[in-house]
Amino acid sequence: MHARAEASNEPVAAWPEEIFAILQRYDVRQVPYVPDAGHSQLIQRVLGSANMRGIPLTTEEEGVALLAGAWAGGQKGVLLMQSSGVGNCINMLSLTQIFRFPFLTLVTMRGEWGEFNPWQVPMGSSTQGVFELSGIRVLRATEPAEVKDVMEAAASQAYNACTPTALLLSQRLIGTKVFVK
């Protein structure tokens, strides 16, 4: 089990960089997000990028609608959120079926691996089911070494085949959040 440190002394992992490189290769331009510690490294890379626009949201469903608009205008995007935000998106996920645009979301998981906070467990437990009921294909990465391959598959089916896809990044991968007094 990896302990997840706070942002100031966040260990630099290789997999967020691998995700970033794949997003770059697919010419992803708009990156809406509601922050999560598990996404912090990737968000930093996006905000420092000259050709990507990081777009902070007030709620995750905004990101689904934003990506539909981006595609209408000819740009690809990716939505970054944590599992608790997936429930906020449900009705807006209709857009993925109505417009069949290349929807990809990367979801950092909570509530599934040594979770301290019981409030994370209900939504974390239903995240995959919610996606599947909403017509979104779900892929999951659990080990650091597999992130690159799974991300490559997710990006390919989302951007090449317009198959709406969620990549779940396991809590085991990102590390269990440590609560200390």
Added chain:
Amino acid sequence: MSKANLLDRRQVVNTLLADRKDALVVAGLGASTYDLAAAGDHARNLYLWGAMGGAVMIGLGLALAQPKLPVVVVTGDGEMLMGMGSLATVGLQKPKNLTILVLDNEAYGETGGQVSHTSASADLVGVARACGIPDSKEISTLGEIEAFAKLMQDVTSGPRFANVKIDGANLERVLSNRDGMFIMTRLRGALGHAPI
């Protein structure tokens, strides 16, 4: 039960889009979509029949992708209330080519006319301004709409927001196309993007 001093929604949208040029227009679900259809079908129209609360965000994604084109979101007070957070997101991104116009009849006209928050307490212009869209105003005359239609063509001075108090008349529905794939592919085609 229309009041004499309030504007007619179809006249507002017709006036706004009479000389639309290259503008891309997103309409929120319900009456706003019918108003956009009534103003004339167009390849650059994105009609919504659902996704309530998402109109401004769709407009934002479009505006960021096409910064040289005017992007206009026309939606109702109920739809805007559901997506109020998106005004904060727009306020942060400050897309210079985005214009938002709310047709405010202070009611949910599509579902029986139940009153909305704007009828009593919510001030959407105040919300937009407080969210970081300083160019936010109340519009009450067709003359102001004409001026606003010219302003919306300026892709260097947005974002801008206007709330228009309209009368509560339930007009005959003018149904737009409702096949999302057709609407999306047609709009992308108008911008030169081929299907996958």
